[in-house]
Amino acid sequence: MTRAGGWLVVVAALTLPLWLQSPYHLHVAIMAGIFAVLAMSLNLLLGYTGQLSLGHAAFFGIGAYTSALLTLKLEWSFWPALAAAISLAGAAGFLIGRLALKLRGAYFVLVTISFAGVISLVSINWIELTNGPLGLPGVPAPQLGPWSLRAKTAYYYLVLAAVALSYVVCRRLVRSRFGRALVALRENEPLAESVGVDVTHYLVLAAVVSAGMAGLGGSLYAHYTRFVSPEVFLFTYTVTMVIMVVAGGKGTLAGPLVGAVLFTVLPEALRAAASWQWQMLAYGVLLILLVFFLPRGIVPRLVASFPARR
Amino acid sequence: MLAVHDLAVRFGGVTALESVSFEVAPGSITSVIGPNGAGKTTAFNAITGYLRPTQGRITYDGVSLTGLRPASIARRGIVRTFQKTSVFPALSVEDNVLTGLHLRGTAGFFGVLAGRRRLVAEEHALAAEAAAILEFVGLTQRQREPASALPYGEQRLVELAVALAARPRLLLLDEPGAGMTGAEKIVVGGLIRRVREQGVTVLLVEHDMRMVMGISDTVIVLNGGRVIAAGAPAAIQVHPEVIRAYLGGSAGSA
Numbered sequence: 001m002t003r004a005g006g007w008l009v010v011v012a013a014l015t016l017p018l019w020l021q022s023p024y025h026l027h028v029a030i031m032a033g034i035f036a037v038l039a040m041s042l043n044l045l046l047g048y049t050g051q052l053s054l055g056h057a058a059f060f061g062i063g064a065y066t067s068a069l070l071t072l073k074l075e076w077s078f079w080p081a082l083a084a085a086i087s088l089a090g091a092a093g094f095l096i097g098r099l100a101l102k103l104r105g106a107y108f109v110l111v112t113i114s115f116a117g118v119i120s121l122v123s124i125n126w127i128e129l130t131n132g133p134l135g136l137p138g139v140p141a142p143q144l145g146p147w148s149l150r151a152k153t154a155y156y157y158l159v160l161a162a163v164a165l166s167y168v169v170c171r172r173l174v175r176s177r178f179g180r181a182l183v184a185l186r187e188n189e190p191l192a193e194s195v196g197v198d199v200t201h202y203l204v205l206a207a208v209v210s211a212g213m214a215g216l217g218g219s220l221y222a223h224y225t226r227f228v229s230p231e232v233f234l235f236t237y238t239v240t241m242v243i244m245v246v247a248g249g250k251g252t253l254a255g256p257l258v259g260a261v262l263f264t265v266l267p268e269a270l271r272a273a274a275s276w277q278w279q280m281l282a283y284g285v286l287l288i289l290l291v292f293f294l295p296r297g298i299v300p301r302l303v304a305s306f307p308a309r310r
Numbered sequence: 311m312l313a314v315h316d317l318a319v320r321f322g323g324v325t326a327l328e329s330v331s332f333e334v335a336p337g338s339i340t341s342v343i344g345p346n347g348a349g350k351t352t353a354f355n356a357i358t359g360y361l362r363p364t365q366g367r368i369t370y371d372g373v374s375l376t377g378l379r380p381a382s383i384a385r386r387g388i389v390r391t392f393q394k395t396s397v398f399p400a401l402s403v404e405d406n407v408l409t410g411l412h413l414r415g416t417a418g419f420f421g422v423l424a425g426r427r428r429l430v431a432e433e434h435a436l437a438a439e440a441a442a443i444l445e446f447v448g449l450t451q452r453q454r455e456p457a458s459a460l461p462y463g464e465q466r467l468v469e470l471a472v473a474l475a476a477r478p479r480l481l482l483l484d485e486p487g488a489g490m491t492g493a494e495k496i497v498v499g500g501l502i503r504r505v506r507e508q509g510v511t512v513l514l515v516e517h518d519m520r521m522v523m524g525i526s527d528t529v530i531v532l533n534g535g536r537v538i539a540a541g542a543p544a545a546i547q548v549h550p551e552v553i554r555a556y557l558g559g560s561a562g563s564a
């Protein structure tokens with residue numbers, strides 16, 4: 001993305017509620033924002049360390065439940081609950097990072113899937129805490145000082161701020177010695193170790209940041225839909241994140257953003273255009289075409305067509 | 311400086327190294343030679359922590375290295391290269407070297423997140439250091455190209471540059487000249503000599519006898535997992551055991 005293009009996107013995002021006033025369109029924009037946070041979170045692991053987490057919905061769900069339970073049962077206000085959601089999800093990421101210390105590739109994938117499975121079962125069966133499959137209705141909308149952020153426009157800006165924060169975190173990490181260590185782990189682990197990169201340390205750190213970011217997305221989701229149920233742990237969420245990252249361009253900063261917007265807007269657009277069966281078919285065909293023609297993702301393809309840019 | 315004492319490595323019933331002892335003198339170029347399967351790379355792997363020895367002691371400046379992970383051994387100034395070409399393939403040549411400079415950076419996790427201004431200066435300093443290393447190995451013109459796009463001989467130079475970036479005090483090179491043309495080997499031999507002149511001790515595994523005899527102070531000969539000779543190049547060339555090992559008739563050279 002060129003600098004001018006980047007600023008254009010920022011301006012468009014900031015002024016979006018001015019020219020997109022339909023609540024439905026704002027809803028799509030808010031969901032795109034939440035998914036952008038999730039996709040950036042997954043990209044940190046999948047795109048930079050090269051490790052695929054297929055249990056990423058677990059961190060999302062932990063964030064959602066933590067935030068919902070603290071505000072509902074302990075009547076915490078939104079902000080400390082948000083911080084707790086990020087921390088607890090991050091702690092879960094630490095656990096997974098430590099467990100998966102020596103595991104790479106398929107084994108790492110299996111650990112993350114199992115973890116999500118276990119957490120999902122807990123949410124269904126620990127009825128006293130989570131209300132089981134019925135879920136937790138009535139999660140309060142956030143307050144900012146005297147203002148409620150319940151209105152869609154206000155919530156949109158909250159989500160936008162979260163997207164911006166996540167982006168800055170990713171960008172700073174990736175363009176530093178930290179990011180180089182992550183990529184070294186992806187590219188050639190023995191060589192990385194030979195020059196003193198403590199790969200497990202960096203893998204654990206990446207897992208913590210990634211999980212915390214997913215927890216942020218979860219909290220935002222809970223206070224937006226104002227209802228949390230075990231559905232937040234659905235594999236579909238993880239798959240959606242993976243599609244967004246891979247289609248947008250894994251291992252790039254802009255890729256997950258592009259992927260998140262595209263794959264939130266697209267199903268909604270298809271829903272308007274066709275019946276359910278055709279939506280799924282069109283979605284599938286489009287995915288195959290994307291993987292076939294843009295195997296490295298949309299953003300790397302765009303970057304390659306502007307050779308002047310690095 | 312580096313002392314290997316009574317080192318043995320066994321994989322199940324197979325003995326790769328048996329009671330190997332040798333020392334590397336500071337500031338020297340020491341070569342390890344021997345037929346294929348003699349245990350040269352195994353010795354490298356044991357010294358640099360990629361392999362846990364079955365028995366024996368490895369010490370560096372009197373401190374034991376046994377049981378340490380490769381990254382902590384690198385932090386002590388012992389850096390190795392690999393027999394099979396080993397670069398960060400998708401990264402540019404420059405980024406390969408920047409990654410090699412990992413230990414030279416001081417930026418911590420929270421410092422990076424806070425976006426401290428000092429870090430910008432550090433990144434500039436690291437980039438300058440990377441440029442100097444690339445000039446040293448003669449890859450300045452290639453710095454923007456992905457490492458995987460370079461011809462084989464140049465990829466080996468990238469590998470050397472990455473290792474040098476980690477500021478070794480002891481550099482272990484596993485067949486740096488393998489697969490290179492004669493001219494490229496001469497370049498590499500010259501580079502190794504210049505690295506030593508900068509005060510880096512070099513331990514080398516190499517098959518090219520001209521290179522070994524030309525640059526080494528000491529040559530250690532392994533065969534069948536044992537040291538069969540050690541000494542100055544001239545003495546090794548006429549050593550009867552060595553001649554027998556290379557011309558056949560010896561067991562264990564599988």
